[in-house]
Amino acid sequence: MLSEIETPSITGDIVAIGISEDDYMATYAADFHEWIEGFVIKMSPVTDEHDEITSFLRRFTDTYFALRPIGRVKSAPYVMKANDKARRREPDLQVILNTNSGQVTPTAMLGPADICIEVVSEGSEEIDYGTKFIEYQNGGVQEYWLLDPLRREHRFFRLNDVKVYISQPLDAEGRYETPLLPGLKIHVATLWQSPLPDPIATVAMVQAMVGSA
Numbered sequence: 001m002l003s004e005i006e007t008p009s010i011t012g013d014i015v016a017i018g019i020s021e022d023d024y025m026a027t028y029a030a031d032f033h034e035w036i037e038g039f040v041i042k043m044s045p046v047t048d049e050h051d052e053i054t055s056f057l058r059r060f061t062d063t064y065f066a067l068r069p070i071g072r073v074k075s076a077p078y079v080m081k082a083n084d085k086a087r088r089r090e091p092d093l094q095v096i097l098n099t100n101s102g103q104v105t106p107t108a109m110l111g112p113a114d115i116c117i118e119v120v121s122e123g124s125e126e127i128d129y130g131t132k133f134i135e136y137q138n139g140g141v142q143e144y145w146l147l148d149p150l151r152r153e154h155r156f157f158r159l160n161d162v163k164v165y166i167s168q169p170l171d172a173e174g175r176y177e178t179p180l181l182p183g184l185k186i187h188v189a190t191l192w193q194s195p196l197p198d199p200i201a202t203v204a205m206v207q208a209m210v211g212s213a
Contacts (some may be wrong), residue, residue, distance in 0.1 A: 012041035082139030
């Protein structure tokens with residue numbers, strides 16, 4: 001039984017063990033699973049609010065890159081293979097800049113993304129706030145954004161000169177800016193609105209920040 005087998009320091013619903021990376025990619029990756037040292041972990045189910053926030057942020061960043069083509073954004077179940085050879089994660093969103101030295105393949109980012117964004121679901125707190133924080137930091141992900149709709153909390157972390165995540169503040173208007181995405185401003189309170197801005201409003205919002213292409 002799975003409970004009788006010694007497992008690495010991981011959390012989540014283990015659905016298979018002794019699985020190779022190739023088998024994980026072929027059989028499990030497309031169905032929202034992650035791979036930890038041969039164990040396949042089922043990701044927590046998402047709520048409607050989680051889905052709405054993730055979809056909005058995808059539109060928001062896609063629009064930004066349409067206007068400033070300096071990178072791209074990928075959604076789960078797109079896999080990230082960072083510097084830990086025994087672990088594969090599927091961030092809710094990963095921002096990959098054109099300057100990234102990794103390789104973007106049809107199914108996975110080979111190397112750390114520049115920004116990983118996780119929208120916290122009920123049941124994913126331990127992994128999002130703990131395990132993935134350490135993995136993304138040690139894996140070289142430049143920024144980690146944690147957005148928690150249940151608690152209406154946000155955390156933006158950026159690697160410092162010694163490769164340690166340091167919490168980043170919002171500006172006086174409650175917006176987050178990153179040097180990785182010049183001109184873009186994330187107004188955190190907007191993320192908790194219902195409904196969120198529709199695609200037309202999102203395009204207008206981003207155009208007002210960065211100008212037209």
